Amino acid sequence: MEWEIQHGGEENLQNQIQNGVCGKVMSDEQVEELKKQIVAYSAISEQLAELHKSMSAHHDFTGIRLGKLYCDPISASVGHKITARQRWTPSPLQLQILEKIYEQGIGTPSKQKIKEIASELAQHGPISESNVYNWFQNRRARSKRKFQVSTGSVNAESEPDVSTKEKKTKPVGLDFIDNFSQGVESFYFQGSESGTKMWHLVLCQNHNFPFFFFFSFFKSSFCRD
C-alpha cells in the first residue's frame, strides 16, 4: 500500500476524498458539504489562533510568561537587573512573518534580504540581522533533520490503564473535550516538508471504515508500506 502526496490547492481535497486512497465513496454533494465545512472551520481555528497569539503578545496575563525582550527599554533601564542573558526570542508576530518568508523563499536570504527582513521585523520587537540569519539557518537545518517520530503501541509495562486514568487531570480548558470524547485510542500523525505549501495527511481507521483527511495548512506527509 502506498500513500502519495497530492500537492495543490483546495480542489484537491475533493479528488482525494473521491478518487484517492479511499476510492469513490462519497457523493459530490457530500464532498462539497464536507469541504465547505472543513474550510470554514480551519479558517475559524486560524482566526482564533491569531487572536490568541496577538493577545498573548500584548497583554500581561498573570501566569503567562512574557519573553524577556518584549519589555520596553524604559522599564528595563529603570532598574531591574538586566543581568539576565540576552537571547533573542522572536515575538509571535515576528515568527509568523519569518515563517511566511521561509515558506516562499528558496534558501537562506541574501545579505541584503536579511537587512530588509530585520528592519521589517524590528517593528514588532527588538531584533538584529544575525538573529534573522541564525533563524533561517536553524529553521532549515531542523526541518531537514526532523526525525521520524514513531509512536509505539501501548506497551505492556506502561499500561496499568484503569488505575492511571483517573489521576490524570487535563489542563484547564480541556475539560470540555471530555464532552466529545469517550475514550481515545492512539493515533499517528506525521509530516515532512515539501514544496511551498504545507499539507498534512491524517489517516485513521477503525472497524467501520478507515478515514483520511488532508489539511491544507499542514506540511505534506505520506506513508507507505
Added chain:
Amino acid sequence: MEWEIQHGGEENLQNQIQNGVCGKVMSDEQVEELKKQIVAYSAISEQLAELHKSMSAHHDFTGIRLGKLYCDPISASVGHKITARQRWTPSPLQLQILEKIYEQGIGTPSKQKIKEIASELAQHGPISESNVYNWFQNRRARSKRKFQVSTGSVNAESEPDVSTKEKKTKPVGLDFIDNFSQGVESFYFQGSESGTKMWHLVLCQNHNFPFFFFFSFFKSSFCRD
C-alpha cells in the same frame, strides 16, 4: 516507512480498504458519523471562542462568528479522561541501554547510529529517534554542567528572583494549545477504548497556528520508520 496497526494486525487496514469499508460507497451511517464530527468540531470551535472571549472581555470580538453548518446537536455522552502522553519517558530498560551506550560512546551518535539505537530500544517501549537524540544531548549537557558546578564556586548560586514564583500558574484558556504545539509537527496521542464508541483527538500545529480535530471512529495505528 510503513503503517502498522496496533491492535488487530496489518491485514485489517488492507481488508478495510480493499474489501469493504473504504472501497464501497459510504453508507448513510458513515455519512451520519461524519456529520456528527463536523458538529463536534463546530461546538469545539465555539467553546474555544467562548473561552477566549471570557478571558479577554476587554477585547473586541465582533469579527468572530462561528457558523453552524449543521444544526443537529451532538449529544455525546460524557466521556472519560483523555490520556495523552506528551512526553516520552524512557523505560528502565531503555535507560539502561542508553546509559551503556553513552558510557562507551564518543559523544552524540551519528544519525545512522541513532536510527539503530532507536529501533533497538523500540523493542522495550515506544520511542522515537528524536527521543534518542535529545537524550544524548541532554545527557552530555547535564553531566558537563554538573561537573562545572561541583568544581566551580559555590556562591554563584544566588538566585532569589521573586518573579519566578508566580510563573507556576497553570495555563489559562487557550494557552493549553501552546502546551501541545511547541513547534513540533509530529506528535502522538494515545488513549484507550471504552464502550462501543471510540474517539480520536487529533492535535496538530504548524508554525502559524495550532489546530485540533476530533475523529470518532478510528482504530489506532501508528507509523514507524
Added chain:
DNA sequence: TCTCTATGAATGAATG
C-alpha cells in the same frame, strides 16, 4: 492538591 525536582524537548547561537 500542591510543591519540588529531574528531565524531555525546543531553540538561539556557535563552531566545523
Added chain:
DNA sequence: CATTCATTCATAGAGA
C-alpha cells in the same frame, strides 16, 4: 550547511 553547545521551558512523578 552540518553539528554541537547552552539555556530555557514544561511536564511527569515523587513527596508532603
